[in-house]
Amino acid sequence: MFSRSQGSLEKIENKSSFFFYTVAVLLLFTATAKAMSFFGNNTRYLSEPDPLFNEFSSFFVTSLAITLEIVVVICLFLLHSVQVKAFLLLWLSTCFVGYRIGIWYYYPTWSSCGCMGSFSEWTGLAEKTVDQISLFILIFMIAGSIITIILNYIVKSKKLFLV
Numbered sequence: 691m692f693s694r695s696q697g698s699l700e701k702i703e704n705k706s707s708f709f710f711y712t713v714a715v716l717l718l719f720t721a722t723a724k725a726m727s728f729f730g731n732n733t734r735y736l737s738e739p740d741p742l743f744n745e746f747s748s749f750f751v752t753s754l755a756i757t758l759e760i761v762v763v764i765c766l767f768l769l770h771s772v773q774v775k776a777f778l779l780l781w782l783s784t785c786f787v788g789y790r791i792g793i794w795y796y797y798p799t800w801s802s803c804g805c806m807g808s809f810s811e812w813t814g815l816a817e818k819t820v821d822q823i824s825l826f827i828l829i830f831m832i833a834g835s836i837i838t839i840i841l842n843y844i845v846k847s848k849k850l851f852l853v
Contacts, residue, residue: 706772706838713779713834714766716827721759723809724752742792755805758782772842780835786828 728736728749736749743751762782769775786805793800806820813820 706776706842709834709838710766710775710779713831714763716830717759717763717766720806720824720827721756721763723806723812724756724759726809726812727752727806741797742789755786758785772838776835776838776842779831780839783828783831783835787832790825790828 736747736752738748740746740748740751759782762778765778766775769778790805806824809815809820
């Protein structure tokens with residue numbers, strides 16, 4: 691019975707490794723998309739106050755988001771604990787959800803979050819499409835983190851009862 695639980699834990703760790711690798715690639719993509727907004731024709735908004743955190747410039751808030759994404763990517767590659775990675779990813783996702791909720795609450799007429807900077811300008815995609823892509827990535831990160839945390843907890847608790 692113990693080996694069966696050990697096998698389940700290994701399966702979860704293998705699948706979660708794939709999930710964390712996928713999320714790391716997605717976070718690198720979103721960080722790059724945000725960084726692209728520092729260049730191009732529409733950079734003047736960066737010196738304006740952030741719509742949600744008025745005391746900070748959009749440049750500062752965007753730079754902070756990029757930095758957090760890069761730090762989480764590094765942690766996803768360097769940390770060994772599945773639980774810590776999942777909670778770290780859930781924390782970052784929750785921060786991004788909080789920002790989106792704040793934007794939607796204070797600016798209900800805005801059609802998109804603008805969370806990807808001027809990525810739509812670079813790609814020619816509609817701003818709404820880019821917003822939907824970033825929202826899908828966010829939902830994927832949250833759902834995957836929660837599922838990983840729950841499955842890891844279930845398998846570890848079964849392992850404790852079997853010993």
